[in-house]
Structure formats: structure tokens, C-alpha cells
Amino acid sequence: MNWLKVLEEDNIHLIVGLGEKGRDTSIASYATMSRLSAEKHKRRFTIHVVTMKPSPLYMEDLRELLQSNIAYTITVRYHDFDFQKISRLLEELKKEEKIIYGVVSSDLAELAKLLEEKGIPVEKV
Amino acid sequence: MMDGFEIVLSTDRTMMSNHHGKEFLGFMATGPAIGVPEKLWEYIAAPKVKVDSLGRPREAPYGMRKVEAKLLEAGYKAAIIDPDHLHKHLKTMKILMIGHHDYFAYGPPSSEWWSITGKEPLNRVSFKKFMNSPAVRKAKEKGVKIIAGGPAAWQWLWELELWQKWGVDTVIDGEVERVIVDLVEKALNDEPLPDYIYVGPQDSPSIEEIPVIKAPSVNGLVEIMRGCPRGCKFCSVTLRPLRFMPLEKIREEIRVNLRGGIKGVILHSEDVLLYGADGVKPRPDPLLKLHEMVVKEIGEKGDLAWSHASLAAIKYAEDNYKLVSRLMNEYILNDHRKFLGVEVGIETLSVRLAKIIMPAKAAPYPAEQWPDIVEDAFKIMHENRIIPAATLILGLPEEKPEDVGVTAEMLDRLRPYRSLIVPMFFVPMGALKKNKWFIRDKLTPEHIEVMMKTLEHSVYWAEDIINKFYLKEPYLLPVRLGLKLFLAYVKRKVKKLRPQLEALLRK
Numbered sequence: 196m197n198w199l200k201v202l203e204e205d206n207i208h209l210i211v212g213l214g215e216k217g218r219d220t221s222i223a224s225y226a227t228m229s230r231l232s233a234e235k236h237k238r239r240f241t242i243h244v245v246t247m248k249p250s251p252l253y254m255e256d257l258r259e260l261l262q263s264n265i266a267y268t269i270t271v272r273y274h275d276f277d278f279q280k281i282s283r284l285l286e287e288l289k290k291e292e293k294i295i296y297g298v299v300s301s302d303l304a305e306l307a308k309l310l311e312e313k314g315i316p317v318e319k320v
Numbered sequence: 321m322m323d324g325f326e327i328v329l330s331t332d333r334t335m336m337s338n339h340h341g342k343e344f345l346g347f348m349a350t351g352p353a354i355g356v357p358e359k360l361w362e363y364i365a366a367p368k369v370k371v372d373s374l375g376r377p378r379e380a381p382y383g384m385r386k387v388e389a390k391l392l393e394a395g396y397k398a399a400i401i402d403p404d405h406l407h408k409h410l411k412t413m414k415i416l417m418i419g420h421h422d423y424f425a426y427g428p429p430s431s432e433w434w435s436i437t438g439k440e441p442l443n444r445v446s447f448k449k450f451m452n453s454p455a456v457r458k459a460k461e462k463g464v465k466i467i468a469g470g471p472a473a474w475q476w477l478w479e480l481e482l483w484q485k486w487g488v489d490t491v492i493d494g495e496v497e498r499v500i501v502d503l504v505e506k507a508l509n510d511e512p513l514p515d516y517i518y519v520g521p522q523d524s525p526s527i528e529e530i531p532v533i534k535a536p537s538v539n540g541l542v543e544i545m546r547g548c549p550r551g552c553k554f555c556s557v558t559l560r561p562l563r564f565m566p567l568e569k570i571r572e573e574i575r576v577n578l579r580g581g582i583k584g585v586i587l588h589s590e591d592v593l594l595y596g597a598d599g600v601k602p603r604p605d606p607l608l609k610l611h612e613m614v615v616k617e618i619g620e621k622g623d624l625a626w627s628h629a630s631l632a633a634i635k636y637a638e639d640n641y642k643l644v645s646r647l648m649n650e651y652i653l654n655d656h657r658k659f660l661g662v663e664v665g666i667e668t669l670s671v672r673l674a675k676i677i678m679p680a681k682a683a684p685y686p687a688e689q690w691p692d693i694v695e696d697a698f699k700i701m702h703e704n705r706i707i708p709a710a711t712l713i714l715g716l717p718e719e720k721p722e723d724v725g726v727t728a729e730m731l732d733r734l735r736p737y738r739s740l741i742v743p744m745f746f747v748p749m750g751a752l753k754k755n756k757w758f759i760r761d762k763l764t765p766e767h768i769e770v771m772m773k774t775l776e777h778s779v780y781w782a783e784d785i786i787n788k789f790y791l792k793e794p795y796l797l798p799v800r801l802g803l804k805l806f807l808a809y810v811k812r813k814v815k816k817l818r819p820q821l822e823a824l825l826r827k
């Protein structure tokens with residue numbers, strides 16, 4: 196993927212699996228972002244949304260997160276619920292040595308498992 | 321003739337208009353037609369602009385001009401096109417960029433009008449009409465990418481069905497100069513784009529990265545600074561670096577406007593008096609130099625306005641340096657420029673509430689002095705022929721009836737000063753989405769008292785302003801008559817409503 200210059204360089208990639216409790220997952224994601232920002236001294240995030248909800252309707256779950264943020268640069272990218280494609284994305288991110296973190300709704304256990312198999316820390320909500 | 325534009329920037333009529341050269345009339349687009357036919361309302365608020373043969377407007381919204389300039393400097397064939405002329409560019413258009421101050425009427429005062437009347441405000445109706453127009457629909461069918469930005473970008477988060485239906489590819493929020501060229505490049509190369517982008521404070525452009533506009537802005541608006549030193553909580557503007565535009569850059573933009581036939585300047589800033597300031601304390605030197613340069617450029621007959629100023633800065637500048645009167649008497653006022661218009665925020669006249677919602681607003685004075693600061697600033701403005709359009713906010717979650725009661729009482733102290741006072745009702749998004757007439761449900765007798773007082777105050781002074789200062793140009797006679805018609809309607813209504821509301825207040 197050709198990331199956006201400036202905004203998606205030197206940032207943290209968050210894989211957010213939005214399931215049934217999408218809103219809760221999104222709120223938990225913001226807490227994770229604040230923690231990671233302090234830990235890694237970074238203020239830019241790309242949120243990779245993985246969900247069965249269509250785009251851009253999934254944004255309803257992210258709305259609170261996006262509206263309460265004024266401090267970080269955030270880009271939101273949507274991904275189909277296709278594990279092969281997600282695997283390729285994760286491989287690419289790892290190859291580029293990006294910081295990757297997962298926050299996943301508990302009903303998307305398969306996705307959480309996939310991330311864990313790739314060695315990505317995952318928070319289940 | 322040029323080959324055509326691959327990047328077209330556009331928006332609906334309520335934005336693509338010079339409002340007859342009177343910025344304030346643009347505010348009428350934030351409400352539905354009241355008391356006059358819709359066509360007349362639309363004509364008063366947002367008349368069509370002059371365009372060239374390609375449909376490029378003579379003047380266009382400033383933010384869009386900045387993006388256009390950035391893209392032109394990067395070598396793209398980009399242009400702002402009037403909404404009525406988009407069809408001329410369907411063959412070459414690959415990206416359609418749209419911008420707005422208030423796409424869906426969720427900002428104040430649109431949300432308030434909407435909530436009171438139950439009718440969709442003109443700006444919302446007009447934007448929907450634009451997005452559903454055959455030209456925009458055809459562009460989408462052809463695979464044109466749509467990128468939406470501007471200060472109201474966040475509102476798309478509340479209109480996901482429309483976002484989906486209209487096929488908007490990316491919504492971008494924040495200051496975009498540093499990143500827009502790359503985004504456009506990726507869109508032209510058909511690379512996957514983010515759905516949403518928020519450009520955070522650390523990615524704000526430096527002064528060098530902010531281009532000079534290449535063609536005129538609506539009513540000659542030019543930006544003199546970005547950022548705000550007040551440091552209010554939850555404000556994204558204050559997190560961004562404070563940047564004062566150098567005089568050279570401001571002068572260049574004024575010249576672009578003058579060359580394009582615009583006859584005046586609106587100095588734009590969150591607080592014009594803080595140009596070159598020491599924190600929140602205005603300094604004479606930068607302000608005097610700025611105004612000296614501006615009036616030299618626009619001449620005796622050029623119009624001049626400030627976009628916003630804070631009441632605390634007005635008082636501080638006058639009390640310490642007689643700066644407001646110096647600016648007005650030495651530079652601004654003359655036989656042609658008989659007054660200066662500016663937007664100011666009162667928000668509340670209750671010290672208790674002011675301390676909670678805007679503790680830094682009174683600085684460098686203590687928040688306890690807020691009502692006196694407001695009155696002093698109003699007096700200074702009145703004496704110096706500055707006409708403020710002031711806002712009040714009602715219905716905040718922290719508000720108590722006593723706060724509104726104090727505000728109502730204090731409003732009497734402002735009555736002698738020429739001004740318009742507009743109460744804005746805080747409308748939570750949830751209420752609007754459910755299409756509940758939130759304000760009607762939440763109105764207290766104290767709110768009604770404040771609303772009636774501000775209405776009477778504003779109608780009284782609006783007549784005085786129209787009679788003495790505003791819309792004097794002969795070609796504006798129809799607008800003047802339209803407005804008078806509207807004021808007469810409001811007065812009749814207020815007279816009829818008064819006894820009913822007083823009965824309600826006694827209950």
C-alpha cells in the first residue's frame with residue numbers, strides 16, 4: 196500500500212475489528228491510542244477497520260472516537276472482511292516495520308486469532 | 321482555451337455567493353425562509369456570482385481558494401467551478417472536491433433555526449440539491465472521485481446514508497495544505513484512499529506551506545493569522561501552532577482580490593486584535609502596521625471588516641493604548657467607510673457559567689469581570705462605530721435557570737449600544753438526528769425572556785443600521801426592501817407573540 200505522505204509515515208497502525216459491540220470497541224480503541232501515543236511518542240494513527248458492516252456505515256461506531264479526538268492525526272481505512280486480504284495487509288505492515296496493534300470486538304474471535312498468530316498484540320472488547 | 325480541468329472544486333449556491341457583497345446577509349442561508357417567499361429569501365441570502373465562460377466564479381470561498389492555489393502550484397489543472405457550470409467539465413473531471421461551512425446545517429445557528437421551526441435550513445436544502453444535481457450524479461457515474469473537506473467535514477459522520485448514496489470517497493477534516501497534494505495524487509492514480517482523515521495539530525502547515533490565493537475570495541476575505549492563544553479546553557484551534565501571516569503575504573492576497581474586481585477586505589482571524597499580540601494582550605505596532613497597509617491598498621473607497629474579535633481584546637486594546645479608536649479614526653473610518661462590522665462572542669453574561677464553559681475568554685482579565693468586560697467593549701465599539709453581531713449560547717448542559725436569568729437582566733445594560741445579538745441554542749446532535757424539535761421541548765421561561773430581549777434589541781438596532789449605514793448602494797434597493805419586509809414581519813410577529821409569551825412566563 197502506498198501510504199499517505201506525512202500523515203501515515205512514522206505512525207501507529209491499529210487494526211480495529213468492529214463486531215456487534217462496535218461502539219464499545221471504538222471507545223476502547225481510543226483509550227489504547229492514548230496509551231500507545233504516550234508509550235511510543237507518536238501522535239499519528241491509521242485505523243484499519245475490519246468489519247462486516249458496509250462502508251461508510253461502520254463509521255457510526257467510530258463517530259465518538261473521531262469526534263472526541265482533537266490531538267492526533269487519524270486516517271481511517273476500510274477493509275473487507277476477507278482474511279486473505281487482511282493477512283496480506285498484516286504482512287506488508289510487518290515488512291515495513293510498522294507498529295501494529297489490534298483492538299477487536301469479542302464476537303470476532305477469528306480475527307483476534309489471526310492477529311495473534313501474526314504476533315500482533317490484541318485487546319479483546 | 322485550456323484543455324480542461326482534471327480537478328474541480330465546487331459547492332452549493334449558499335457558499336458560492338458573495339451575498340450581495342454583505343457577508344452578514346449570508347447568515348440568512350442558515351435558516352429556512354421566514355415571512356417572505358423562499359425564492360426571495362434565497363435571492364437575499366445567496367445570489368448567483370459572476371462567472372467566466374468556463375464557469376469559474378469571480379469570487380469563491382477562501383478555504384477552497386487555498387486548496388486550488390496549492391494544487392495549481394503543484395502543477396495540476398485545477399479550478400473552482402460554479403455549481404451551475406459543472407456540466408462543462410464532465411469530460412475532463414477526475415476529482416470533485418467540495419467544501420462547506422455547514423454542509424447539513426448542524427452548526428450554529430442553522431441547527432437552532434431548524435430546531436425552532438422544524439423546517440430544514442436553506443443551506444442544507446441547497447447542498448442536498450447540489451449533490452443530487454445531474455452534473456454531480458453524472459460525474460460519480462463516470463468514476464469521478466469525490467473528496468469532501470472544510471470546517472464542517474465532521475458533519476458527514478452524522479449523514480452516513482447520504483455519504484454512501486452520493487459516493488463520497490474521502491472526507492478530510494483539518495488544515496489540509498501539507499497533505500492535499502499527496503491525497504489528490506493518490507486519487508488520480510486510483511490508489512486506495514482512506515475514508516476519513518483528521519489532520520492533527522502537529523501536521524498543520526507552516527506559513528511557508530500556506531499558499532497565496534490565485535483568484536479572489538468572497539468579499540475579499542484574507543486570513544491574517546491561524547491558531548488562537550486562549551487555550552480553551554476541547555478546542556482544536558488552540559492546539560495548533562499560532563501563525564501570524566506576514567504583511568507581505570496579506571498584501572499579495574489583497575492585491576489578488578483587488579485585481580479581480582473585489583472592492584474591499586475582510587480581515588480573517590479567530591480574533592483580529594490578536595494579530596501580532598503578546599499572548600492574549602493586543603500590541604499596537606503590528607495592528608497599526610496591518611491597518612496602515614490595508615487601507616493603503618484598498619484606498620478611500622475600499623470596504624473593510626473584521627471577521628471576529630474578542631470582547632476582552634477590544635477592552636484591553638482601548639484601555640491600555642486607545643488602540644481601537646486609533647485604528648478606527650486614523651485608518652478605518654472615512655466618508656465611505658462609515659462603520660466596521662465584526663462578529664463577537666458574548667455566550668453568557670453569568671459569571672458562574674462563564675467560569676465553567678470559557679474560563680479563558682476574559683483573559684487577561686479575571687473571569688469574574690466578564691459582564692463588565694462585555695459592557696465596556698460594547699461601549700467602546702458603539703463610540704467607535706463598530707457594529708458587532710454578538711452571539712449568546714443558551715441551553716448548554718451546564719446551564720442553570722439562574723444563569724439565564726442573569727443574562728436576561730444584563731442584556732438591558734447592552735440596550736444603548738448599536739449591535740445585533742443572536743441567541744444560539746445548544747442543540748445536541750442526537751436530538752437533531754431524531755428530528756426532535758429539541759428547543760421547543762427544552763425552552764424555559766428564562767430562555768424565552770432572553771430570546772425576546774435579544775430579538776427586540778436586534779430588530780431595533782437592525783432598523784437603525786439599515787437606515788443609517790447598511791445597503792445604501794442603489795443597486796441593493798431590492799435587498800433592502802426584502803430585508804425591511806422581513807423586519808416588519810418579525811415586528812408584527814413579536815407584537816403578537818409578546819402577550820402569549822408573557823402569559824407563559826407568569827405560569
Ligand code: SF4
Nearest residue numbers: 548550551552555558
Ligand atoms: S477563544 Fe475560541 S478559538 Fe480560541 S481557544 Fe477558545 S474556543 Fe478556541
